[in-house]
Amino acid sequence: MACILVLLTATAWAAPDGVARFERTFADAAKAYDENRLPDAIAGWQALADEGQALPEVLFNLGNAYYRHGDLGAAILAYRRAQRLAPRDPDIRANLGFAAQSAGIELPGRKPLAALLLDFSRAEWLGFGGVCFWLLAGALAAWILWPRFRFVARPATAVLAALLGLALAGLALHRDLHQTPEGVVGLAGQKVLSSPLETATPLLAVPEGAIVRMRENRGTWIEVELGETRGWLPAAALAPVR
Amino acid sequence: MLFKWIPDPRGLVPRVNQVGRWRKPTLHLVHQPHKAVGVPSTILVAGVLFFAFALSARAMDVSFDVQPRLLNLGETAQATLTFHGVRTAPNVDFPQIPGLQITGTGQQMQFGTGGSRVSLTYNLFAQKPGTFVIGPYTLDYNGEQIQIPEVALEVRAPNGNASATNEMIFARLTLPSAPPYVHQVFDIVLGIYSLPGVELTRDVNLLGGFPESGFVIGNFEELQMVREEVGGQFYNLRRFRAKARALTAGAFDVRPALRVGVVDPNQRQQRRDPFGFFDPFGGPSATPVTLPVPPAKLDIRAIPAEGRPAGYAGAVGRFEFAMDVRPRELKVGEPITVSLRLQGTGNVSAALPPAYRDADLFKAYEARQVGDVPDPTAESGAKIFEQVVIPRSDALKELPALEFSFFDPAAAQYRTVSAGPFSLTVHPSPNGAGALLLQVPGGAAAGGGSLVLGTDIVYLKPAPARWRNGDGFAARKPLLIAVHAAAPLALAGLFFATRRRNRLATDVALARRQKAPRSARANLRKAEAALKESAAPAAVFSALAAAAADYFGHRLNLPPGAVEAPLILEKLRAAKADETTLAKWREFFALSDQIRYASAAELSRADLETWISTVASLLRKAERVKL
Known part of the structure; x- marks a missing residue:
C-alpha cells in the first residue's frame, strides 16, 4: 500500500520544464490582457486549455478575455467550464452571473439536491468517495477481525456506506452531465426548431450565451432542452460544457 | 352567457348502435315498411337499426x-319503451327522424308481484310542425321477432296551422366572404x-366541428x-x-353543432305563477336540442411568395412601427x-419587430x-421590445434605420x-472599450426596471499553484481501478480466513481432521530418517x-490411548475399504x-523401504476414504 501511495504521489508532479512553459504562457496571456491585446490573451489561455491545462484559473481568465472581447457565448462557455471544476468559487460564480445578465439569459435552475451535489466538483467527489471507500474497507476489516468492537464498527460502517453513497450520487450526476452535457449557444439569432430541418417551425428564440441541455446528436443537428421546451439547434451553434 | 366547447360530442349522445360493444346476445331492431302519412312520413323509409344488449334468454x-x-x-312528449320480465335493459337509440329529436332521459326499474320490468324513457321534441310516425320496428332477439307498433305524433304550429313548415x-354558420390568408385574423359567427x-336557455354548448389543428380560435x-x-x-x-x-x-371542412335548451311553454306558464318563487327548485325545465349547422368549406390562402421583402417575418395585417433611442449622448x-x-391590426x-445586429461600431x-x-x-394590439446596444467606438455617429415588413390582406x-x-x-471612455455598465431591460429586476450589477467583472486569477501532468488521471486510472478492486477481494479473503480460523478454534474434530495428514507426513519422514540412520526395524x-x-487419532478425533488396530480396521471396513487394503x-x-x-523379526533395508512406502500408500488411500 505504501508503495502505491508513493507511486501516486510521484506521478502527480509535472515535469519542471513543462511547468515553466505553462507559467510563462499564463503570464504572457495575463500581460496581453492587461494591455488590451485580447486576441493574444485568448490565444494564450486557449493554448493552455488545449494542452490539457483546462484548470479553473485558466478557464476563468479565458472567460474574462472573451467577455472583454465582446464574445459573450465563448465567455459563458469558459466560465461554465471553470465552474464545473470549481463550483464554489465566488469569482467564477460572479462573472458567470454577470455575463449571463449581459447576454440576457437565465442560468439553468436545478433541484435542491442536485444543486447541492453539483456544488462539489467531480474531482472532489472522487477524492471524498475514495477516502470513504478505504475507511469503509477498514471498518469492514475491523468488523471481521475484532468482533468485540463491532458495536463501534457497525455504526461506522453504516455512516461510511451512506457517505460513499452520497459520493456515488455526486459522481453519477457529473457522469450524467458528461453524457448529456450542457451546451452554450455560440451564435446570435438562433431559434430552437421543432424538428431537425431548416424549414421546421421555430419554437423558441435563444440568445447568444444561452445554456441548454444537449440531449441527442443527429448529424449537424442537436436536440436540446431549455426549460420546458425541447427542440433542435444546429450543432455548429452549440459548444458543449466539458 | 355560457358558451362551452365540448370536444367529443359522441360522449354526450346515448351510446347505441355500436354492435359488439355490448355483451352477447345481440338483438336487432328492424324498421317495418309503412305507408306514407303526410310530409314527415318520408321517415318511414328509414333503414335498419341495429343495437345490442344483454338480456336473459327467457320469453320477453x-x-x-x-x-x-x-x-x-x-x-x-315522452316516449317509454318497456321490457317486461327482465331485470336489465340496454340503451336503445332510435333512427333519425328529420325534424324530430329523440333524446334518452333515463331508465326505470320496477319489481313487484307482477314481475320485473325495465322502462327506457325518451324526450321527443319536434323542431317543426307536422305529423311524425315512430315505428313500426321489429326487435330481433336470438331469432325471436318482437313487434313494436307504430306511434304517430302530431305537432301543430302555435297559430294552429298544422300545414306550416317553418x-x-x-x-347557421357565417364565414368570411373572401377566403382569408394564413395568419389573417377573421370572424366566425354562429347564429341560432x-x-x-x-x-331558449342562456347556456349554449358548441359540440366541436372545427378543425382540430391548424387554427387558433378564440373564445x-x-x-x-x-x-x-x-x-x-x-x-x-x-x-x-x-x-x-x-x-x-388549405381547404378545411367546418361542420359545427350546437346544443341549446328549449324551455317548455307549459313550464313557462308555471314560472309566471306568482307563488312560484316559494319553490327553491322551481326553475323551468328545458329540453336540450342539438342543432346541426350546415357544413361549410373554409379556404385559407397562402401568403404570396412574389414580392416578399427580405426582412419579412410573418406579420399579416396593418401595422405601425415606431422606435425610440435613449440616451443619444453617451460614452463608449x-x-x-x-x-x-409595433402596433396595429x-x-x-x-x-416580430426588426432589431439591430452586431456591427463593428456597436x-x-x-x-x-x-x-x-x-x-x-x-x-389588434401592440407589442413593445427593448434592445440594448453598446457603442464600441466613439466613431459611432448614428444608429441606422430599421425596416418592418408586413402583408396587408386587404390590399393583397x-x-x-x-x-x-x-x-x-x-x-471616448476613460476606461477604454472594456468598461461596460450593464443595464439589461427585462432582467432579473422586479418590475421591469434596469438592474445594475456593478461596474465590471472580477479581475484575472493568478496562475494555478499546480499544473496538470500530461495524461495525469487517465494514465493512473487502470492502477487506481486495480487498487480499489483489490480491496473487496482482500476483504473477502480476510472474511473467509477469519471464518476458518474461528471454526478451527471452536471445532476440535475439524481442527484434528485438518491436522491428520500433516502429522502422518511428519512421522513418515521420521521413519525415513530412522531408516537412513540405522535401518533398525x-x-x-x-x-x-x-x-x-497419529493419523487415525486426529482423523477420528480419538484420544491417544483409544487408537487401536481393531478400531481402525473396523472403521475402514465400515468405510468400504477394499479387502487388499484391509489385509495390508x-x-x-x-x-x-x-x-x-x-523384536523378533529380521527385516532388510529393502523390506523396511517397502513398508514405508506401503504405509504411505495406505495412508493416502485412507485420506480419500470417508471414515
Missing part, C-alpha cells in the same frame, strides 16, 4: 308508448334562429340579439362570434436602450419583449415601414506406528506389534 315482452301524442310546437329553431315564441362572445326574416317568417337571432387565425393554407461602453413598438402576437444584445403579451387571437400586397436613423454623440516401525496412530493394514499392525514389542 316489449311495449312502446308516447304521451301526449298531440302537441303544440315547442312542447315535449322550422322552430335552427343554426328561433321563432319569437320559443324561449366565442355573444353579440346583441337581432331579428331576421327567413322564408317569410321572423326569427330571433342569437349570434356568437369568435376571432380565428389559420396557421396553414455605456448602453443605449432602443424601444421598438392583425396577428400582433406572432409578429454591440447589440437580443431584443426582449416588455409589457403584456397580446392574446394569440387578438385582432406587402408593405414596409421604417423608423430611424437616429443620430448619436458618443464620447524397531525404530522404523515405531515411527510408522506413530504415523498410523492387518499385516502392518501385526508386524508392527511384533517388531516393537517382541
Whole structure:
C-alpha cells in the first residue's frame, strides 16, 4: 500500500520544464490582457486549455478575455467550464452571473439536491468517495477481525456506506452531465426548431450565451432542452460544457 | 352567457348502435315498411337499426308508448319503451327522424308481484310542425321477432296551422366572404334562429366541428340579439362570434353543432305563477336540442411568395412601427436602450419587430419583449421590445434605420415601414472599450426596471499553484481501478480466513481432521530418517506406528490411548475399504506389534523401504476414504 501511495504521489508532479512553459504562457496571456491585446490573451489561455491545462484559473481568465472581447457565448462557455471544476468559487460564480445578465439569459435552475451535489466538483467527489471507500474497507476489516468492537464498527460502517453513497450520487450526476452535457449557444439569432430541418417551425428564440441541455446528436443537428421546451439547434451553434 | 366547447360530442349522445360493444346476445331492431302519412312520413323509409344488449334468454315482452301524442310546437312528449320480465335493459337509440329529436332521459326499474320490468324513457321534441310516425320496428332477439307498433305524433304550429313548415329553431354558420390568408385574423359567427315564441336557455354548448389543428380560435362572445326574416317568417337571432387565425393554407371542412335548451311553454306558464318563487327548485325545465349547422368549406390562402421583402417575418395585417433611442449622448461602453413598438391590426402576437445586429461600431444584445403579451387571437394590439446596444467606438455617429415588413390582406400586397436613423454623440471612455455598465431591460429586476450589477467583472486569477501532468488521471486510472478492486477481494479473503480460523478454534474434530495428514507426513519422514540412520526395524516401525496412530487419532478425533488396530480396521471396513487394503493394514499392525514389542523379526533395508512406502500408500488411500 505504501508503495502505491508513493507511486501516486510521484506521478502527480509535472515535469519542471513543462511547468515553466505553462507559467510563462499564463503570464504572457495575463500581460496581453492587461494591455488590451485580447486576441493574444485568448490565444494564450486557449493554448493552455488545449494542452490539457483546462484548470479553473485558466478557464476563468479565458472567460474574462472573451467577455472583454465582446464574445459573450465563448465567455459563458469558459466560465461554465471553470465552474464545473470549481463550483464554489465566488469569482467564477460572479462573472458567470454577470455575463449571463449581459447576454440576457437565465442560468439553468436545478433541484435542491442536485444543486447541492453539483456544488462539489467531480474531482472532489472522487477524492471524498475514495477516502470513504478505504475507511469503509477498514471498518469492514475491523468488523471481521475484532468482533468485540463491532458495536463501534457497525455504526461506522453504516455512516461510511451512506457517505460513499452520497459520493456515488455526486459522481453519477457529473457522469450524467458528461453524457448529456450542457451546451452554450455560440451564435446570435438562433431559434430552437421543432424538428431537425431548416424549414421546421421555430419554437423558441435563444440568445447568444444561452445554456441548454444537449440531449441527442443527429448529424449537424442537436436536440436540446431549455426549460420546458425541447427542440433542435444546429450543432455548429452549440459548444458543449466539458 | 355560457358558451362551452365540448370536444367529443359522441360522449354526450346515448351510446347505441355500436354492435359488439355490448355483451352477447345481440338483438336487432328492424324498421317495418309503412305507408306514407303526410310530409314527415318520408321517415318511414328509414333503414335498419341495429343495437345490442344483454338480456336473459327467457320469453320477453316489449311495449312502446308516447304521451301526449298531440302537441303544440315547442312542447315535449315522452316516449317509454318497456321490457317486461327482465331485470336489465340496454340503451336503445332510435333512427333519425328529420325534424324530430329523440333524446334518452333515463331508465326505470320496477319489481313487484307482477314481475320485473325495465322502462327506457325518451324526450321527443319536434323542431317543426307536422305529423311524425315512430315505428313500426321489429326487435330481433336470438331469432325471436318482437313487434313494436307504430306511434304517430302530431305537432301543430302555435297559430294552429298544422300545414306550416317553418322550422322552430335552427343554426347557421357565417364565414368570411373572401377566403382569408394564413395568419389573417377573421370572424366566425354562429347564429341560432328561433321563432319569437320559443324561449331558449342562456347556456349554449358548441359540440366541436372545427378543425382540430391548424387554427387558433378564440373564445366565442355573444353579440346583441337581432331579428331576421327567413322564408317569410321572423326569427330571433342569437349570434356568437369568435376571432380565428389559420396557421396553414388549405381547404378545411367546418361542420359545427350546437346544443341549446328549449324551455317548455307549459313550464313557462308555471314560472309566471306568482307563488312560484316559494319553490327553491322551481326553475323551468328545458329540453336540450342539438342543432346541426350546415357544413361549410373554409379556404385559407397562402401568403404570396412574389414580392416578399427580405426582412419579412410573418406579420399579416396593418401595422405601425415606431422606435425610440435613449440616451443619444453617451460614452463608449455605456448602453443605449432602443424601444421598438409595433402596433396595429392583425396577428400582433406572432409578429416580430426588426432589431439591430452586431456591427463593428456597436454591440447589440437580443431584443426582449416588455409589457403584456397580446392574446394569440387578438385582432389588434401592440407589442413593445427593448434592445440594448453598446457603442464600441466613439466613431459611432448614428444608429441606422430599421425596416418592418408586413402583408396587408386587404390590399393583397406587402408593405414596409421604417423608423430611424437616429443620430448619436458618443464620447471616448476613460476606461477604454472594456468598461461596460450593464443595464439589461427585462432582467432579473422586479418590475421591469434596469438592474445594475456593478461596474465590471472580477479581475484575472493568478496562475494555478499546480499544473496538470500530461495524461495525469487517465494514465493512473487502470492502477487506481486495480487498487480499489483489490480491496473487496482482500476483504473477502480476510472474511473467509477469519471464518476458518474461528471454526478451527471452536471445532476440535475439524481442527484434528485438518491436522491428520500433516502429522502422518511428519512421522513418515521420521521413519525415513530412522531408516537412513540405522535401518533398525524397531525404530522404523515405531515411527510408522506413530504415523498410523497419529493419523487415525486426529482423523477420528480419538484420544491417544483409544487408537487401536481393531478400531481402525473396523472403521475402514465400515468405510468400504477394499479387502487388499484391509489385509495390508492387518499385516502392518501385526508386524508392527511384533517388531516393537517382541523384536523378533529380521527385516532388510529393502523390506523396511517397502513398508514405508506401503504405509504411505495406505495412508493416502485412507485420506480419500470417508471414515
